[in-house]
Amino acid sequence: MLDPLFSWLLLPLGMALGWALARRRSPAVTAISGEQLGGLIGQIASDDPDQAIAALNTAAELDPSTAELHLQLGRMFRKRGEVDRALRVHEALATRGGLAPAVQLRARYELAQDYMSAGVMDRAEQLFTELAGQGAYAVEAAEAIRTIHEQAREWRPAIEAARRLQAVKGESQSAAIAQYFCELAEEARREKRTDEAIRLVQQALGEDRTCVRAHLMLGELREAAGDHAAAARAYLKAFEHDPRFLPDVIEPLQRCFAANGDRDGFLLFLKDAKEMSSSSLPFVAEARLLAETGVDPLDHLVQGLESRPSRAVLAEFLEALERQPNLIDSGLGRPAASLRKALLRLMEATPKYQCSHCGFTPKQMFWQCPGCKHWGTTAPADDVLRA
Ligand SMILES: [Zn+2]
Structure with missing residues (x-):
């Protein structure tokens, strides 16, 4: 059964299709208009989408102006989660001859989005790459290709895609690129390639000096290597760039200052932290x-x-x-x-963390919010109780 909204959307579509066919003068089309038009509109507005697709394909052979209707119907199927039907509609259109170049490109763009929704990422990437190569949908294609690599956790290609997006969109992507370098650094750290992890974190900072994640990771890597002074500097930088991260740095800083026998240094940090942050944690540490x-x-x-x-x-x-x-x-x-x-x-x-973009409150830290997919928007939640 179609939901009421979809039926409501299909009705004007059917009427538009009827109009497109009826305005044609050829006898064959007139025959279609007269004998089949009522049934065609009925099928499209009925609860049988497959018959609607077949009817639309028949109509399309007779009148190229139905291309827009194809695109609309396909998009509606995709929005409803009926990706197989969206694919059929857009594929039929994309392979049809005699289309205006702009319509042809649009059909392939919609098809690429269908493949993405269906999880057929290699086919989606191929189509988006072809479109971008032809100078069509350059920004959308670059964004989609970046998302595809992000989802596959392919960070090197994601960096390349973000750089292309930066070039075509004219908008800095350095914050995201820094996060991708951090992901590579995490992989290197997991595999005990410490020197490479440090090099990658420094590359992240080369992209974005304010990347809290990179400063935190550099602190952890330096601390693990026994360089407590360098570790403390990195943890302090993380806090300076975003004081909300105090809960993540306060204990590591205490360890690093203690390892260097610098108790006064830690007390001074706590005093500054009380001014820079609204957190109650400096009081707890002082106590x-x-x-x-x-x-x-x-x-x-x-x-x-x-x-x-x-x-x-x-x-x-x-x-x-x-x-x-x-x-x-x-x-x-x-x-x-x-x-x-x-x-x-x-x-x-x-919940200990909160995304400043969508408000999602996870119990653990995510550098890419699982809710809104934004990078670097999640931070420790404010612990002070307010009226
Ligand atoms: Zn979010």
Whole structure:
């Protein structure tokens, strides 16, 4: 059964087809118009799309002006997810002789999109490449080819496609190209080719100095190699370019500063972080440092709760509270511990990341948002509780 919207769309299409045929004067066409036209329109507007396609093909042999109707019908099938029917309609049109060159190219462009929707990527890429080679649909073809390589995780061809897109569209693609280099760096890192991974990350930064992912990865690679000073510099750069990434750098920075015996350097970073970021995490880190030196962090955490209330500060506060001797004596230590455990469970269930483009809130980090497919739009979610 056709859905009402599709039937509604098909009705004017059938009428337009009738008009296209009726305005012809040849006796053969007049015969078609008279005897078959009613049935033709009926078939197109009926719930039998296959008969509609057959009728349209018959009409197309008689009148080239039905090409636009072919294109519209094919597009409707693709939008409805009936890719096999879209392919049949567009293939019939693309292989038909006597079409105007622009219509021929358009039919092949639609066909390439059908193949993409059907997941026949090699055929889609071939058609898009041919179209681009003929100077037709250059931007759309370059975008489609890039998407095809992205989906196949073929990063070198994706870089080439993005460079072509940059050239034809006149719009920088360096942020995406940097992400592709980061993907290559991830592959190299997984395969323990560390030097190559570092070289690829530096290529990413050559494309886009503000690429947070590349700075983070460089920090991790330098830290793994034992170069804590260089690692700290890279982590700091990531934070400077996007302070939302504080949760991802605060612990690595603490490790790197500690490895270099630079406790004051880390304290200075926490002070800057409080100014640059709205996160409550610097309070938590400062409280832990105080506790390490034997100072009760409770007052500091109260200050954190008042200025930046968050689940993280509250959990830390409750932990410090549980250790208070007078609370243990009063028997309130256990309720405080229960409350903290419930809070930790709530924190685990809360999405840690958010895409600034589509609002998707995953529990893990995705450099390409699974929702909107944008690169570099997902970042750690703000942890401060607001009224
Ligand atoms: Zn998104």
